[in-house]
Amino acid sequence: MMSDFYQPHSALDLLQRFEGDVKARRRYLHERFERIREVDGQLKAMTALADSDVIMQTLDNVQGPLRGLPVAIKDIFDTCDMVTAYGSRIYAGHRPVSDATIVTLLRRQGAVSIGKAAACEFAYTAPTPTRNPCAPNRTAGGSSSGSAAAVAAGYVPFAIGSQTAGSTIRPASFCGVAGYKPTFGLLPTTGMKCFSWSFDTVGLFASGVRDVAYLAQALSGRRLAVNHFPGKPTFGLPESYPWTPASANAAAVMDRAVRMIEAAGATVIPVSFPAWMAELIGAHATIESYEAFQTIGFEYDRYPELLTPILREFLDKAAEVPNDAYIAACRKAESAKTALLAWFDGTDALLTPSAPDEAPEGLNSTGDPAFSRNWTLLGAPCVSVPGLRGERGGPIGVQVIGRRNDDAATLALAAFVESTLRKA
Amino acid sequence: MMSDFYQPHSALDLLQRFEGDVKARRRYLHERFERIREVDGQLKAMTALADSDVIMQTLDNVQGPLRGLPVAIKDIFDTCDMVTAYGSRIYAGHRPVSDATIVTLLRRQGAVSIGKAAACEFAYTAPTPTRNPCAPNRTAGGSSSGSAAAVAAGYVPFAIGSQTAGSTIRPASFCGVAGYKPTFGLLPTTGMKCFSWSFDTVGLFASGVRDVAYLAQALSGRRLAVNHFPGKPTFGLPESYPWTPASANAAAVMDRAVRMIEAAGATVIPVSFPAWMAELIGAHATIESYEAFQTIGFEYDRYPELLTPILREFLDKAAEVPNDAYIAACRKAESAKTALLAWFDGTDALLTPSAPDEAPEGLNSTGDPAFSRNWTLLGAPCVSVPGLRGERGGPIGVQVIGRRNDDAATLALAAFVESTLRKA
Numbered sequence: 149m150m151s152d153f154y155q156p157h158s159a160l161d162l163l164q165r166f167e168g169d170v171k172a173r174r175r176y177l178h179e180r181f182e183r184i185r186e187v188d189g190q191l192k193a194m195t196a197l198a199d200s201d202v203i204m205q206t207l208d209n210v211q212g213p214l215r216g217l218p219v220a221i222k223d224i225f226d227t228c229d230m231v232t233a234y235g236s237r238i239y240a241g242h243r244p245v246s247d248a249t250i251v252t253l254l255r256r257q258g259a260v261s262i263g264k265a266a267a268c269e270f271a272y273t274a275p276t277p278t279r280n281p282c283a284p285n286r287t288a289g290g291s292s293s294g295s296a297a298a299v300a301a302g303y304v305p306f307a308i309g310s311q312t313a314g315s316t317i318r319p320a321s322f323c324g325v326a327g328y329k330p331t332f333g334l335l336p337t338t339g340m341k342c343f344s345w346s347f348d349t350v351g352l353f354a355s356g357v358r359d360v361a362y363l364a365q366a367l368s369g370r371r372l373a374v375n376h377f378p379g380k381p382t383f384g385l386p387e388s389y390p391w392t393p394a395s396a397n398a399a400a401v402m403d404r405a406v407r408m409i410e411a412a413g414a415t416v417i418p419v420s421f422p423a424w425m426a427e428l429i430g431a432h433a434t435i436e437s438y439e440a441f442q443t444i445g446f447e448y449d450r451y452p453e454l455l456t457p458i459l460r461e462f463l464d465k466a467a468e469v470p471n472d473a474y475i476a477a478c479r480k481a482e483s484a485k486t487a488l489l490a491w492f493d494g495t496d497a498l499l500t501p502s503a504p505d506e507a508p509e510g511l512n513s514t515g516d517p518a519f520s521r522n523w524t525l526l527g528a529p530c531v532s533v534p535g536l537r538g539e540r541g542g543p544i545g546v547q548v549i550g551r552r553n554d555d556a557a558t559l560a561l562a563a564f565v566e567s568t569l570r571k572a
Numbered sequence: 573m574m575s576d577f578y579q580p581h582s583a584l585d586l587l588q589r590f591e592g593d594v595k596a597r598r599r600y601l602h603e604r605f606e607r608i609r610e611v612d613g614q615l616k617a618m619t620a621l622a623d624s625d626v627i628m629q630t631l632d633n634v635q636g637p638l639r640g641l642p643v644a645i646k647d648i649f650d651t652c653d654m655v656t657a658y659g660s661r662i663y664a665g666h667r668p669v670s671d672a673t674i675v676t677l678l679r680r681q682g683a684v685s686i687g688k689a690a691a692c693e694f695a696y697t698a699p700t701p702t703r704n705p706c707a708p709n710r711t712a713g714g715s716s717s718g719s720a721a722a723v724a725a726g727y728v729p730f731a732i733g734s735q736t737a738g739s740t741i742r743p744a745s746f747c748g749v750a751g752y753k754p755t756f757g758l759l760p761t762t763g764m765k766c767f768s769w770s771f772d773t774v775g776l777f778a779s780g781v782r783d784v785a786y787l788a789q790a791l792s793g794r795r796l797a798v799n800h801f802p803g804k805p806t807f808g809l810p811e812s813y814p815w816t817p818a819s820a821n822a823a824a825v826m827d828r829a830v831r832m833i834e835a836a837g838a839t840v841i842p843v844s845f846p847a848w849m850a851e852l853i854g855a856h857a858t859i860e861s862y863e864a865f866q867t868i869g870f871e872y873d874r875y876p877e878l879l880t881p882i883l884r885e886f887l888d889k890a891a892e893v894p895n896d897a898y899i900a901a902c903r904k905a906e907s908a909k910t911a912l913l914a915w916f917d918g919t920d921a922l923l924t925p926s927a928p929d930e931a932p933e934g935l936n937s938t939g940d941p942a943f944s945r946n947w948t949l950l951g952a953p954c955v956s957v958p959g960l961r962g963e964r965g966g967p968i969g970v971q972v973i974g975r976r977n978d979d980a981a982t983l984a985l986a987a988f989v990e991s992t993l994r995k996a
Contacts, residue, residue: 157962228870244664249766252869338766338867342673369895443762445676446652471793 153191153281155343155356156325159217159305160362162446163531173299175205180218180262184270185301186451190284193278193297195223196230196264203260212258213366217347219254220298221305223264224271224291225249226339227284234341235267235276235291238447238454244511246280248339250308250350250367257366264305265294268514271310271343271442274456275514282324283542286507289319290514292351299353306363309351311524312436314503314517320532321450321502321545324516326566328352328360328521328559331364332527333525334368337560346478346526347432357533361559372556380562383409383548384419384495390426392518397538398448401446405546412568416499422491425522426483431477431484432525438474452556481525488526497561498549502532504544529555531562535569574670577615577705580749580779583641583729584786590640593850597640598631604642604686608727614708616701616704617721619647620654622744623934634681644722647688648695648715650763651675658765659691659700659715672763674732674774674791681790683773686728689718692938695734698880700939702904704741705750705860707966710931713743714938716775719746730787733775733947736767737859738927738941740775744950744956745926745969750990752776753944755977757950758792768863770902771856772947781957781990785983788810796988797982805985807833807972808843808919814850817941819929821962826925827905829960829970829993830893833923836992846915848908849946855901856907856949861890862898905949909976912950916975921985926969927955943971953979955986959993 166173181200188194210216224242226232233239253373266276268291278293280286281300288297292309296319299307301329309316311329319325326350334348342348344551352367354360358374365372385406394402441448441463447455448463455463492498504516523530534543548565549559590597594859605624612618634640650656650668650894657663675685684826690700702712702717705724712721716733720743723731733740735753744751752775759774766772776791778784782798789796809830818826830840865887869878872887879887916922928940953976956969972989974982 155985238670242669246870249866249869252873253866256869256873272957333769336863336866338769339870342762345757345760370899439760442673442677442760445673446670446763447679449676449680475794 151282151284153187153301154324155302156300157305158355162191162217162305166201170208172205177204177207177218177260180303187301188393191279191301193266193280193301194220194263195233195266195292195294196231198262203262207260210258212256215258217259217306218262218304219259220263220265220295220304221251221261222269222295222309225250227261227264232264233399235269235271236447236454237364238451240534242277247341249336253367253421254536259306265292265307265311267291267294267299269456269470270341271315271515271553273311274458274464275511276380277511278345279511280322280507283507284493286509286542287511287514289322289507291315292319293514295353296318296320296327299325299355299361307353309353309521310340311351312347312351313347313524313539315430317520317530317532317547318503318515318517320353321483321543322507323466324534324543326354326357326360326534327532327545328364329530330364331529331555334555338399342443344436346435347438349524357531357559361563364559370556371431372559373459374560376498377474377564377567378557378560380413380415381496381564382415382417382451382494383497383499385416385499386416389422390421391429392504392516394501396452396541398567399502401536401538401544402546406499408568408571409565417495419495422487424487427480427564428484428525431480432521434473435481438469440467441469442473444452452515456490459529475544483554485552486525492551497558500547500548500549502545506540506544523549527552529558533566535566575706575708577611577708577725578748579726580634581729581784582779585777586641586729592705594632598628601628601631602685608687611725615703615705615721615725617690617718617725617727618644618687619657619690622654623877631684632890634678634682634684637677638681638683638787639665640682641730642686642728643809644687644689644719644728645675645685646716646719646733647691648734648765649674649732650947651685651688654688656688658876659693659695660871662875668744670763670949673760673956675886677791683730685810688729688987691715691718693880693978694765695736695739695909696883696886697938698882699935703935704746704931705793707931709977710933710966711746711747711935711938715739715933716743716782717938720744720749720751721778723749723779729778729783731777733777734764734774735775735944736771737856737943738973739958741944741954741969741971742927742939742941744777745967746884746931746956748967750778750781750784750958751956751969752788752983753948753954754870755953755979758979767865768867771860773948781983781987782954784986788983796983797891798984801988801991802920802981802984804837804839805988806839806841806918807921807923809840811842811844814845815853816928816940818925820966822925822929823963825960825968826970827922832995833994835990841919843919846911848911851904852908852949855904856945858893858897858901859905864892865890871896907948910962913951913975921982922973924973930962930964930966930968947973951976954980955982957986957990957993
């Protein structure tokens with residue numbers, strides 16, 4: 149199964165192509181608007197577009213590492229020049245007075261924000277109408293549905309998303325692009341609609357791992373771009389999971405991935421999770437619920453009829469989470485963060501599927517965030533590496549999970565994994 | 573020196589007075605609007621008022637621990653029914669689409685947000701025109717100038733402020749009211765204009781410590797109200813400070829405070845700060861600068877001519893902070909947080925002045941945050957205890973500093989200190 153819609157562009161290739169050729173850069177941007185207008189009636193990845201005339205005018209003056217590259221912004225981030233509805237009917241037509249900080253950082257690095265990408269309501273789970281560019285009868289995942297689809301469909305080489313449970317890694321996996329959820333706090337969430345202040349993380353999308361690492365370096369100012377692969381890395385491969393198990397389909401993809409990774413000279417050793425890993429699933433639910441009942445409290449109290457039933461029911465239950473349970477869950481999360489660093493000893497990173505399976509059929513669900521939730525709670529950097537497909541023809545990402553604050557190594561390991569999968 | 577403007581009301585007394593007397597509650601609220609209209613032309617503590625008819629109508633139905641108590645909200649927090657300008661000309665007349673989370677929490681607990689309190693531009697240091705209710709020719713402090721003044725002048729029994737350096741503790745000290753900066757993260761900052769995501773903390777004001785603890789309990793859901801004093805507490809009194817020293821005036825006030833505290837049965841022992849305490853001053857500046865250059869980046873890039881020179885110059889310099897210096901400062905802050913807990917052994921809390929002196933004359937400066945900056949960085953709970961005045965007649969707060977996440981004990985110790993000062 150292949151689809152005409154799947155045609156991602158490497159940002160690093162584009163930068164090389166545009167070097168010294170302003171016309172090519174202008175032509176590329178012009179074609180992006182054309183492509184979006186042409187196919188987005190079907191894909192529904194975008195909710196708003198910038199004024200192309202204004203964008204084209206500013207293009208000649210842009211500088212910096214992202215000079216002239218178009219970016220799609222998840223519609224959970226404020227933009228002063230485009231409608232920002234946070235995926236909610238409550239905010240239909242809302243035009244913020246300022247840009248989210250990540251949008252400012254993009255502009256400072258020379259990127260061009262050309263549109264808003266469809267997001268689940270307040271980045272929770274109510275599905276968007278976005279179709280998967282790899283298989284238009286399937287979901288693109290969520291909640292960063294439009295961001296993943298926009299990169300997969302070649303609207304843009306880069307997109308900004310977010311992750312509170314699995315909202316970056318899962319759609320990247322489903323759409324066959326690279327997704328990167330940095331260490332918690334590495335990129336600023338100011339001006340992003342908050343759902344859970346303990347978990348909300350800016351997520352990045354690009355066609356490949358080296359591209360997404362380059363974007364992360366430009367935005368964070370840290371040395372994250374991948375210049376060389378690690379020597380002979382050792383990956384840990386969990387023997388089982390305390391959450392939704394991987395499907396036989398995903399397990400078979402992981403087997404293939406492991407063989408390719410080992411053939412490239414890496415070591416893959418079995419690891420088993422400590423007992424507390426299972427407890428973190430509940431801790432994530434407790435913390436997310438408790439905080440969302442506050443952060444979405446204005447909307448829940450004032451416009452309950454404009455919330456989707458799935459969110460309203462979640463918040464109805466969230467109202468019942470006792471303060472003591474929240475505090476206990478926060479404590480558990482804190483001690484797990486410390487314990488995780490020691491548990492990682494002997495491996496450079498973990499390998500897991502990015503999601504339990506390929507993207508499910510239909511648009512009624514954005515899929516299961518099981519393989520992401522705990523890593524979001526733990527604040528650990530995660531990369532969904534594209535390259536492999538399952539038995540039903542859809543992409544399945546290989547997730548590389550690193551140590552907190554060890555993003556450079558995690559991205560380099562993910563790029564190494566990607567290079568082995570590309571040889572397949 | 574006393575002023576007619578200084579007439580704070582105890583929220584706990586009001587709640588007792590209003591018990592079963594709806595008319596008294598209505599009358600009180602009505603009188604608040606009258607008082608503000610009468611004197612705020614001189615004090616300039618408020619920037620916007622709620623519609624008094626709308627407020628009076630909702631009053632009969634309010635329930636919860638804060639039932640019917642009016643609150644002033646620092647104009648750095650979004651309110652959908654009142655102009656929110658973040659103290660900046662850029663946002664003159666801005667009306668947000670939603671309420672900050674703390675405003676939602678206030679409403680859920682029965683409080684009534686009756687107005688916005690003057691704030692320094694983006695909660696930095698450009699002075700507001702607010703006059704000190706204790707001495708109208710002096711500053712009320714900043715950046716929560718209006719919040720402290722509104723409580724001191726009896727506009728409201730409670731006010732919401734914030735602290736990124738010393739923006740709650742200092743104005744509380746200058747205005748002779750209780751100020752409480754909770755442990756970092758205890759109260760949600762969602763919907764507050766972000767300056768530094770590592771430091772921004774919601775701060776609370778009330779006439780006394782027990783009142784502010786009651787408000788904190790209602791908003792946080794934690795057991796923070798003061799029901800009894802600690803047995804025989806031991807306070808640490810720093811022998812010297814690595815920052816701006818206390819004036820002779822403030823030192824004399826502290827001497828009086830210590831004698832009263834000891835006379836009440838507590839022990840006060842001299843303590844000396846570890847060497848890293850001095851380094852944190854620079855770490856605070858580095859982290860605040862680096863983050864503000866991003867969070868105020870939209871305004872700095874787009875409307876530089878609408879920023880005050882003091883903020884523009886701060887951001888000009890902030891642009892030069894290297895990423896490596898930021899990362900090193902964050903690491904230093906993290907390890908100091910852990911080291912501080914051990915250093916506290918042997919004492920229940922620290923005692924320091926809340927500011928180096930009484931409020932300075934004039935409105936050209938909001939004073940010096942030296943006695944607050946490191947505790948904000950360390951995330952430790954701080955309470956400015958009112959009760960004493962200096963040789964020039966202005967209030968000087970006694971700051972009680974506790975262990976991170978030990979807010980209940982810190983508030984109880986502060987209430988104990990307050991009770992000893994009241995006997996003076």
